[in-house]
Amino acid sequence: MATTQLTASSISTRSLSSFEGFRTSAIQFPRKHAAIGIHTQRSFPSLVVKAATVVAPKHTTVKPLGDRVLVKIKDAEEKTQGGILLPSTAQSKPQGGEVVSVGEGKSIGKNKVEISVKAGAQVVYSKYAGTEVEFNGTKHLILKDDDIIGILETDEVKDLKPLNDRVLIKVADAEEKTAGGLLLTEATKEKPSIGTVIAVGPGSVDEEGNRKPLSITSGNTVLYSKYAGNDFKGKDGSNYIALRASDVMAILS
Structure with a gap:
């Protein structure tokens, strides 16, 4: 993401209003040089420039x-x-x-x-x-x-058409109880890494510029890397994840 740097000499009191709504703590001025465009020392709310x-x-x-x-x-x-x-x-x-x-x-x-x-x-x-x-x-x-x-x-995540080597997976429900029967809170539930493939992309491009079809197909139950991909929530409350085929470790049957 592009960033912008500000110096004390580049800000005047007339331009301070344009920074309204910026987050705090990104820019700090030494108290000895806090006077910017005015004759008295004063402190300004910390400013941050949008990325x-x-x-x-x-x-x-x-x-x-x-x-x-x-x-x-x-x-x-x-x-x-x-x-x-x-x-x-x-x-x-x-x-x-x-x-x-x-x-x-x-x-x-x-x-x-x-x-x-x-x-x-x-x-x-x-x-x-x-x-x-x-x-x-x-x-x-x-x-x-x-x-x-x-x-x-559409507004339905399940209608996503993956591109390149991406795969769309419907995530299996997390276990709500331990093996001993204790109920788990949301914070302690293990993140699932198993799900059902909903859709697959056309594949990645090889060194010769040709598409290489994926070995994963819709309907496969797969085991994938735990913290890979991008998570989405469906309108029906189901969890989905879109990740690269290389993050799928195994097909379960």
């Missing part, structure tokens, strides 16, 4: 290059499923958006590999992928094609 690159107003389009994709970020949820309003600090970071434009693809060996999504597609991406940019008053994300988990055209 986003703001594109100048004269630029109205951003064209991604290579295997990069420009995605318009979906707004964060402002309410819980029960209708409770969430403060900005409690809103989950969006993981989805609409593809605005794509790069020309990349070359592998003698072959050209095109981007796996088209403009207009609704996609889900890795939570901390890409670089956030803001232009035309809207937040966007520039990220690698490989950071896109899949295409999701």
